[in-house]
Structures are given as structure tokens and as C-alpha cells.
Amino acid sequence: MANDKPARRPKAETPKGFRDYFGAEVTERKAMLDAIAGVYHRYGFDPLETSAVETVEALGKFLPDVDRPNEGVFAWQEDEADWLALRYDLTAPLARVAAQYRNDLPSPYRRYAMGPVWRNEKPGPGRFRQFYQCDADTVGSGSVAADAEICAMLADALETVGIPRGDYVVKVNNRKVLNGVMEVAGLAGDDKDAERGIVLRAIDKIDRLGPEGVRALLGEGRKDESGDFTKGAGLNEAQAAVVMGFTNAKRDSGAETVARLHELVGRSVIGAEGVDELEQIASLLAAQGYGPDRIVIDPGVVRGLGYYTGPVYEAELTFQITDEKGRPRNFGSVAGGGRYDGLVKRFTGQDVPATGVSIGVDRLLAALRAKGRTQGESEGPVVVTVMDRDRMADYMAMVGELRQAGIRAEVYLGNPKNFGNQLKYADKRQSPIAVIQGGNEAAEGKVILKDLILGAKIAESATLEEWKDRPAQVLVDRADLVAEVRKMLEK
Amino acid sequence: MANDKPARRPKAETPKGFRDYFGAEVTERKAMLDAIAGVYHRYGFDPLETSAVETVEALGKFLPDVDRPNEGVFAWQEDEADWLALRYDLTAPLARVAAQYRNDLPSPYRRYAMGPVWRNEKPGPGRFRQFYQCDADTVGSGSVAADAEICAMLADALETVGIPRGDYVVKVNNRKVLNGVMEVAGLAGDDKDAERGIVLRAIDKIDRLGPEGVRALLGEGRKDESGDFTKGAGLNEAQAAVVMGFTNAKRDSGAETVARLHELVGRSVIGAEGVDELEQIASLLAAQGYGPDRIVIDPGVVRGLGYYTGPVYEAELTFQITDEKGRPRNFGSVAGGGRYDGLVKRFTGQDVPATGVSIGVDRLLAALRAKGRTQGESEGPVVVTVMDRDRMADYMAMVGELRQAGIRAEVYLGNPKNFGNQLKYADKRQSPIAVIQGGNEAAEGKVILKDLILGAKIAESATLEEWKDRPAQVLVDRADLVAEVRKMLEK
Numbered sequence: 001m002a003n004d005k006p007a008r009r010p011k012a013e014t015p016k017g018f019r020d021y022f023g024a025e026v027t028e029r030k031a032m033l034d035a036i037a038g039v040y041h042r043y044g045f046d047p048l049e050t051s052a053v054e055t056v057e058a059l060g061k062f063l064p065d066v067d068r069p070n071e072g073v074f075a076w077q078e079d080e081a082d083w084l085a086l087r088y089d090l091t092a093p094l095a096r097v098a099a100q101y102r103n104d105l106p107s108p109y110r111r112y113a114m115g116p117v118w119r120n121e122k123p124g125p126g127r128f129r130q131f132y133q134c135d136a137d138t139v140g141s142g143s144v145a146a147d148a149e150i151c152a153m154l155a156d157a158l159e160t161v162g163i164p165r166g167d168y169v170v171k172v173n174n175r176k177v178l179n180g181v182m183e184v185a186g187l188a189g190d191d192k193d194a195e196r197g198i199v200l201r202a203i204d205k206i207d208r209l210g211p212e213g214v215r216a217l218l219g220e221g222r223k224d225e226s227g228d229f230t231k232g233a234g235l236n237e238a239q240a241a242v243v244m245g246f247t248n249a250k251r252d253s254g255a256e257t258v259a260r261l262h263e264l265v266g267r268s269v270i271g272a273e274g275v276d277e278l279e280q281i282a283s284l285l286a287a288q289g290y291g292p293d294r295i296v297i298d299p300g301v302v303r304g305l306g307y308y309t310g311p312v313y314e315a316e317l318t319f320q321i322t323d324e325k326g327r328p329r330n331f332g333s334v335a336g337g338g339r340y341d342g343l344v345k346r347f348t349g350q351d352v353p354a355t356g357v358s359i360g361v362d363r364l365l366a367a368l369r370a371k372g373r374t375q376g377e378s379e380g381p382v383v384v385t386v387m388d389r390d391r392m393a394d395y396m397a398m399v400g401e402l403r404q405a406g407i408r409a410e411v412y413l414g415n416p417k418n419f420g421n422q423l424k425y426a427d428k429r430q431s432p433i434a435v436i437q438g439g440n441e442a443a444e445g446k447v448i449l450k451d452l453i454l455g456a457k458i459a460e461s462a463t464l465e466e467w468k469d470r471p472a473q474v475l476v477d478r479a480d481l482v483a484e485v486r487k488m489l490e491k
Numbered sequence: 492m493a494n495d496k497p498a499r500r501p502k503a504e505t506p507k508g509f510r511d512y513f514g515a516e517v518t519e520r521k522a523m524l525d526a527i528a529g530v531y532h533r534y535g536f537d538p539l540e541t542s543a544v545e546t547v548e549a550l551g552k553f554l555p556d557v558d559r560p561n562e563g564v565f566a567w568q569e570d571e572a573d574w575l576a577l578r579y580d581l582t583a584p585l586a587r588v589a590a591q592y593r594n595d596l597p598s599p600y601r602r603y604a605m606g607p608v609w610r611n612e613k614p615g616p617g618r619f620r621q622f623y624q625c626d627a628d629t630v631g632s633g634s635v636a637a638d639a640e641i642c643a644m645l646a647d648a649l650e651t652v653g654i655p656r657g658d659y660v661v662k663v664n665n666r667k668v669l670n671g672v673m674e675v676a677g678l679a680g681d682d683k684d685a686e687r688g689i690v691l692r693a694i695d696k697i698d699r700l701g702p703e704g705v706r707a708l709l710g711e712g713r714k715d716e717s718g719d720f721t722k723g724a725g726l727n728e729a730q731a732a733v734v735m736g737f738t739n740a741k742r743d744s745g746a747e748t749v750a751r752l753h754e755l756v757g758r759s760v761i762g763a764e765g766v767d768e769l770e771q772i773a774s775l776l777a778a779q780g781y782g783p784d785r786i787v788i789d790p791g792v793v794r795g796l797g798y799y800t801g802p803v804y805e806a807e808l809t810f811q812i813t814d815e816k817g818r819p820r821n822f823g824s825v826a827g828g829g830r831y832d833g834l835v836k837r838f839t840g841q842d843v844p845a846t847g848v849s850i851g852v853d854r855l856l857a858a859l860r861a862k863g864r865t866q867g868e869s870e871g872p873v874v875v876t877v878m879d880r881d882r883m884a885d886y887m888a889m890v891g892e893l894r895q896a897g898i899r900a901e902v903y904l905g906n907p908k909n910f911g912n913q914l915k916y917a918d919k920r921q922s923p924i925a926v927i928q929g930g931n932e933a934a935e936g937k938v939i940l941k942d943l944i945l946g947a948k949i950a951e952s953a954t955l956e957e958w959k960d961r962p963a964q965v966l967v968d969r970a971d972l973v974a975e976v977r978k979m980l981e982k
Contacts, residue, residue, distance in 0.1 A: 009839075044900060058501050156894075393774055
């Protein structure tokens with residue numbers, strides 16, 4: 001009986017949280033990544049492409065969302081063997097590569113990587129489970145010159161893709177300074193790990209929660225708008241004051257900020273080391289001409305990831321956009337990174353210092369669109385229409401000539417019976433020109449070129465004087481097809 | 492007790508059957524794909540990027556290796572929900588997209604796609620479980636003009652990436668012709684599905700097995716070198732003769748081949764239709780100037796995939812390479828495809844004709860390397876060495892100037908104590924020039940430029956007269972750094 005049921009058709013759907021990218025969406029992203037790769041290349045970084053699949057063991061658990069340490073990856077078990085997973089970022093695979101090829105790679109090893117990563121998270125609006133990252137890292141250098149270099153490269157990359165100077169700022173901080181502040185606040189011991197984690201994540205959210213929200217999380221905790229309560233770090237008044245002092249330590253000049261940080265870290269050795277490193281980074285950048293109009297010391301930046309050990313940095317776009325509620329707000333962060341000296345050591349047991357940045361590809365693309373810096377539409381093809389089904393060879397010869405001349409062109413390949421459908425197709429393809437040749441034109445050795453862009457303009461405003469001298473359609477010699485099409489395209 | 496054991500370190504290894512791509516391997520592939528994308532764009536094809544993950548239901552089971560229908564994909568189950576899988580090709584996702592967006596996409600829809608696909612197969616030498624494909628397909632056109640166009644585009648793509656005319660041939664055949672031959676051989680009915688499958692796969696292997704091997708598979712079966720026996724189709728002498736006649740039906744000219752095929756398909760309606768389509772394709776291509784020096788009718792091409800329904804095509808490189816046993820052999824196939832009219836229908840129940848090609852990216856890259864058509868090595872950076880750790884800002888200023896001038900450059904970021912290590916590093920980076928400035932040079936406002944390419948040549952052949960006028964090392968003004976480096980690079 002069951003066999004008599006017609007087979008159920010499969011659903012034509014992307015899995016939840018995944019999406020497809022069409023046409024200009026693909027080419028825009030590619031153009032942006034190519035431009036960034038050019039900058040990375042000039043800085044001496046080499047490309048690395050690892051596979052999407054890693055062993056779960058090699059990946060480790062370094063997802064940003066430490067509140068849910070057991071979730072986040074797509075994983076499956078090989079037949080009674082290893083567990084495999086899709087990479088959730090490009091840093092974990094780099095750490096594996098740096099360990100696996102440590103005898104062959106140059107040291108320090110500068111590499112960049114671009115590609116999709118996967119997160120097994122609950123999808124939401126604009127939140128997908130596959131997205132692009134674009135990373136650059138230097139493995140094997142403990143020098144803060146490596147951190148400074150990445151900050152400079154990030155500034156160059158942003159300007160190269162079309163974010164003008166003044167519309168972005170790269171903010172630099174140092175986890176060691178924060179650790180010094182923690183010491184001063186009495187949060188230094190191993191037994192204070194949980195409290196330090198809460199403090200770190202609270203500071204990281206200051207842009208969203210405001211100082212009051214952060215202060216609440218430093219103390220007893222905070223109830224959010226939905227009524228959910230997040231437990232706080234339980235600091236007393238004096239401890240919280242030290243930490244809050246850190247969050248607003250930024251002054252008008254780098255030197256003043258450094259002086260303020262020196263006060264805050266008091267006699268903490270690690271704290272003083274962190275402040276010194278910040279000073280060095282600022283002076284190395286100044287020597288290359290990267291002043292505070294592009295890169296600033298900002299204690300407000302801590303980055304959420306637990307594995308950072310030294311300098312951390314973040315690129316923020318400072319121009320305003322209108323949010324979904326119509327309010328103006330700063331565009332915000334599009335890239336971030338920092339120094340992580342422990343990831344390679346997981347594999348080798350030896351200290352291998354590393355630092356690197358990850359650009360949020362989709363956010364940066366959205367920023368470029370907001371600034372009108374990308375071409376939203378791709379160039380449509382010239383469409384050679386089919387008036388006479390039996391003369392397909394003639395139409396293919398035309399399209400062949402156009403393509404050989406480097407002009408994007410198509411012959412209509414649908415059912416040619418209804419000519420209106422062919423023009424609708426050309427419209428959907430954003431075609432600039434339709435080429436038409438019926439029997440009469442063929443007999444006379446002619447073709448008709450229909451200017452579809454002009455046609456659309458005339459349709460919009462038929463009375464405009466400006467179009468009167470420009471015909472929307474011309475009859476030209478078949479032999480001049482390429483030259484006449486080119487002329488019309490250049491108008 | 493168990494807790495006292497030191498935690499086992501994770502293994503730094505790619506999963507079995509996966510690999511990493513470094514430096515020039517990445518850029519070479521990218522350059523090739525960019526060139527192909529340029530051709531596809533000119534032909535009016537739009538890019539499409541689907542995600543790596545699809546539902547198992549949407550993917551269906553259309554893997555080439557029909558001998559193992561239940562293997563082949565990496566799949567996992569979402570929490571009590573859908574089974575998800577990594578795509579195993581780019582055609583199945585296209586069929587899903589064509590069905591999902593059928594009301595929005597232009598029709599016909601020409602699209603190209605490039606990216607990795609995954610096969611859960613036993614890895615072997617040179618056989619990986621993640622590899623690139625590069626596809627172009629036209630969905631929604633039943634016209635053989637669509638097939639002809641793809642063949643022309645394939646020829647253009649091969650020439651554009653660097654395979655000269657004469658070194659490749661695109662072979663075209665038609666499954667309908669083969670179906671006609673099957674009819675004549677008495678293998679037409681639904682109950683003969685298994686036999687037809689065996690015949691199809693046997694013919695597809697003719698290059699590897701030779702006519703005798705194919706003949707054996709048409710009859711009782713064949714024992715291979717390892718002693719494994721493959722069961723044959725069980726055809727009798729007369730049936731096998733008809734099929735074998737088809738495999739060697741190719742004649743010197745397309746017209747003669749077509750005549751021979753007409754004889755072979757006899758009174759089979761589907762067979763005659765197939766031969767007519769081949770004639771049409773040949774004449775459409777001839778109209779665009781694609782003669783038999785580039786595209787030929789060749790009944791030897793059948794393509795292994797079960798879902799093809801009409802024209803099939805394959806690009807073969809005709810130049811010889813030396814195989815692992817030192818014997819010359821033709822390079823062989825680098826791309827193939829055909830018409831598949833049933834894949835979209837799976838979802839919609841409606842006929843949606845489609846045709847398309849897939850380029851084997853790794854094989855084509857290997858061919859370009861064999862022909863010396865790719866640059867195996869990437870351009871190394873100028874390396875600014877560090878003589879004096881305290882003057883890092885000076886060195887970073889130098890490297891900054893070089894980069895601003897568009898010159899690929901690095902400052903050495905390792906421990907600068909051992910200067911020999913810095914030069915070894917420059918060597919590993921294939922650096923053309925080392926920039927050196929010690930305290931003396933700094934005091935005099937000078938830098939030393941060491942020509943590392945010349946240095947390597949002199950080291951190889953120290954007595955050569957030709958080098959005597961060209962110093963391997965020059966002292967130049969610090970202010971002229973960029974100009975002098977550029978001069979040395981241009982030599």
C-alpha cells in the first residue's frame with residue numbers, strides 16, 4: 001500500500017540559517033576581498049587556504065561565545081574514528097598549520113586567509129550560520145612591532161576598499177593593562193577566573209549597555225529589557241570603581257591616556273608592561289605616519305575572546321547610519337583582533353607568540369553599500385533576440401562577434417515565439433541593448449539596435465526635450481554590428 | 492588519579508584526505524579561476540554562490556560513482572530535525588536554487604559557480620575529499636544552442652587560461668544517439684536499466700580499458716589486474732557488435748561521423764533525433780567559427796553520470812605528458828558536462844531543461860603547470876633587516892615608505908640578535924633585496940641594499956665575468972631608499 005503513494009518531492013529550500021548569494025552580491029564581495037588581498041600582499045603576507053573540515057580535537061573550543069562552550073560547531077563522527085567539524089573561524093586552523101608545518105614555514109610567518117566559516121548557532125535576522133572572514137596573522141613574533149604592523153595594515157585596507165580617512169579609527173588597547181587593573185582591584189588569583197571573565201565581557205559590551213549596564217554587571221548583576229537576569233561579578237564599590245576608571249581612561253591625546261593608565265595600574269608589573277607596550281605601538285605607528293587620526297589608544301576596547309594575551313585592536317567606522325528605528329547611530333566595529341600567545345602551544349607545548357586581525361566581511365560590505373562605495377548592479381549583457389528560429393546560427397554568429405570583441409553578450413535561448421517575452425527577459429537582465437534582426441533586415445544586410453537604457457528613460461519622462469535628438473532605436477549595417485554596439489554603450 | 496595525568500596534546504594534523512594550500516598554490520588557482528570567470532561573464536553568465544551546507548533531501552543522490560550509492564557525502568543530523576550535508580558538486584545546489592527562486596530568476600538562467608565540494612570517499616594519492624569545481628550552466632533552455640554555447644565557452648576558457656589552440660579538443664556526443672543504439676541492440680525497455688548502466692559505464696572507461704576491456708564488460712564481465720571481477724552486461728555477440736560499432740563511429744570529418752551514426756541508430760526515433768541535434772550543434776558552432784580544430788563530434792564520449800539526457804561534452808587536452816612510469820600519455824580530460832533535463836523536475840514536478848559544464852580545477856591547474864603556463868613562485872618581499880633593536884621605529888618607517896610606493900616589503904619581526912638568521916629568513920621568503928642599516932650607516936644617513944638574487948647567482952658561479960661590474964651590495968642615501976630599491980628590482 002505504502003508503495004502506491006507518489007514519492008514526496010524534496011523541498012527546494014536552503015537549510016535554516018544559510019543563504020544564497022546572487023550576481024552582484026558575489027562580485028562585490030570578491031572585489032572587496034581582492035582589494036584587501038592586495039594590501040596584505042604588499043605587507044608581505046602570504047595566502048593560506050586550509051580545508052573547511054578539521055578534526056574536532058585540532059579545532060579546540062575557542063568560540064567567542066563562552067557562555068555556550070559546548071555549542072557552536074557543526075560536527076560529525078567518521079566511521080568509528082575521529083570526530084570532524086566545520087571550522088568556526090580561521091584562527092584555529094592557522095594554529096594547527098603553524099604547529100604542523102613548524103619546521104618548513106618561515107618564522108615569523110605572515111599569512112592571510114579568506115573564506116567561509118560555520119557556526120552552529122540559532123539563526124536570526126541578518127545572522128547566518130555560514131559567513132565570510134578575512135584574516136591576517138603573524139605567527140612567531142613576540143614583538144609589538146608585529147601588532148603595530150597589523151594595525152597599520154588594517155587602516156590601509158579600509159582606505160583601499162573605500163572607507164575614507166576620518167570615517168574610521170583603529171583603536172588599540174592591551175590586555176596586560178586590564179590584567180594590571182584586575183590586580184589593583186584584587187582580582188588577580190587563579191580562583192578569580194570566573195569573575196575576571198564576567199568583568200571582561202561586561203567591558204566588551206559597554207557600547208551596547210552603557211556605563212550603568214557595565215557597572216551593574218560588575219556588581220550584583222543586571223536585568224535586561226526582556227527581564228532576563230545576568231549574574232554579575234560581585235565586586236565591591238572600591239573594586240568596581242577601579243574597573244570603571246579603566247573603561248573611561250581615554251583622554252584627548254595618547255600621552256595623556258598613557259599617563260592615566262599608568263596611574264590606574266599602580267604598582268602592577270604586568271600592568272606597567274602593558275602600558276609600555278601601548279606607548280611603543282603608538283611610537284612605531286607614528287614613525288610610519290599613522291597618527292591619532294587613524295589609530296588611537298583606547299582603553300574601552302577589550303575584545304570578548306578569552307585567549308588574547310597582549311595588545312588588542314578594533315576598527316570602528318565613525319560615520320553615522322540610521323538604524324531600524326530611524327535613529328542615527330555610529331556604524332561601529334568592522335574588524336578586530338589581538339595577540340594570542342597560547343593557541344599554537346596547545347599542540348607543541350612550546351611558546352609561539354602570534355597576533356592577528358579578522359575583518360567582518362559582511363559588515364564591511366554593508367558599510368561600503370551605506371557609503372555608496374560599491375556598484376550595486378552588475379553590467380547587464382547585450383541581448384541578441386531571436387526573430388526567426390531557423391536562423392539561430394546567424395544570431396549565434398552575432399553574439400560570437402560581440403563576445404570576441406570583449407562585449408558581454410547573450411543570444412536569447414528561451415522559446416522565441418513571443419517577442420515581448422524576449423524584451424522582458426532583456427529588461428530582467430538589465431541589458432543595455434537589444435539586437436534585432438527579422439527577415440527584412442536580414443535580406444538588406446541590416447540589424448536593429450534598441451537602446452534599452454534610453455528607452456527606459458523616455459518611458460519614464462516622455463516629454464523631456466533632452467531625448468528628442470537621440471533615437472531609441474537605430475538601423476545599422478550588419479557588418480558594423482560590433483562598432484555600432486560599442487558606440488551606443490559608450491554614450 | 493586520572494586527573495594527575497598531563498592533558499594529552501591535540502594532534503596538529505589535517506583530517507585524512509584533506510590538505511592545505513600555501514602561497515602560490517592559492518594565487519595560481521585564483522588567477523586561473525578569475526580568468527575563467529571573465530570568459531563566463533562575457534558570455535552573460537552571472538555568479539551564484541550557494542552555501543556549503545544543504546539538506547540531504549535537497550541534494551539527492553546523484554554522485555558520479557553509482558557503484559556506491561549510499562556513500563559519498565559528509566552528513567549529520569540537526570537536533571532531531573533535518574539531515575544536513577556538505578555539497579558533493581555544484582549542480583545539485585543549482586537545481587535546488589532554480590526551483591526555489593523559479594519566479595524571480597531570469598529564464599533562461601545562465602549562472603556560473605566556483606568553489607569547493609566535498610566527497611566522503613576513501614582518500615588516495617592525489618585524491619582529496621575537498622576539491623574545487625568551476626561550473627557554468629544554463630537552466631530553462633531546451634535549445635541545443637545552449638549546449639553549443641557552453642562548448643564554445645569551454646574552448647574560449649581553455650585558451651584564455653593558457654591552453655593554446657591545438658592542445659585541446661572539445662568532444663561532443665549525444666545520449667539520445669546512444670539510446671538509439673541501445674534500442675537497436677534490444678536494450679530499450681525499463682527492465683534493461685541495469686544492463687544499460689553497465690554499458691554506459693563500460694563505454695565511459697574506453698580510454699582506460701581499451702576496446703577489449705569494454706567488449707568484455709559488454710559480455711560476461713572482466714577481471715582486472717588485481718584479480719577483481721566486474722560483472723558484465725551479458726550482451727550477445729550481435730548486441731555487443733552494435734555497441735562496439737558506436738564506440739568507434741568517429742570518422743575523419745563531422746559529416747562522415749554523422750552519416751555513420753545515422754546508419755547505427757537505424758530506425759530508432761530517439762537515435763535519429765540525437766544525430767540531428769549533433770548536426771545542429773556542429774552547424775551553430777561553425778557559424779561562430781568554432782571548427783573541428785576545436786570542437787568535434789566524437790561518439791566515444793558518453794560521460795558516466797546517469798542523469799544526462801541529451802548532448803554530452805568533454806574537453807580533452809591532447810598534448811603528451813610523461814606518466815609515473817616514464818611513458819608518454821595524453822593528458823586527458825579536464826572538463827565535461829551535458830544536458831540534464833530531470834534535476835529541477837525533482838523539486839517542482841515540471842520539466843526544466845538544463846545543460847552545463849564542470850571544469851576540474853586541479854587537473855586544469857596541473858596541465859598549466861605541465862605546460863609552464865603558471866608562475867610557480869610568488870614574488871618575495873623586500874626584507875628590511877633589524878641591526879639595532881632600539882631603532883625599530885626607523886626600520887618600520889623604511890618598510891612603510893616601500894609599501895606606500897607599492898613595493899612588497901617586510902621588516903624582520905623575529906629575534907634580531909643573530910643577523911645570519913635574518914638573511915636565512917630573507918632567503919626562505921625568496922626576497923630580492925635585503926635592506927640593512929647599522930649604527931654607522933644611520934649616522935651617515937645611508938642604507939645598504941643587498942641584491943639577494945644577484946648574490947645567489949654569484950654564489951653559484953663565482954668566476955663569471957658577467958657579474959663583475961654589478962655589485963651585489965650598494966650603499967645609498969636613506970632619502971633615496973624607494974628609488975634605489977625600485978632601480979634594483981627593475982634590473
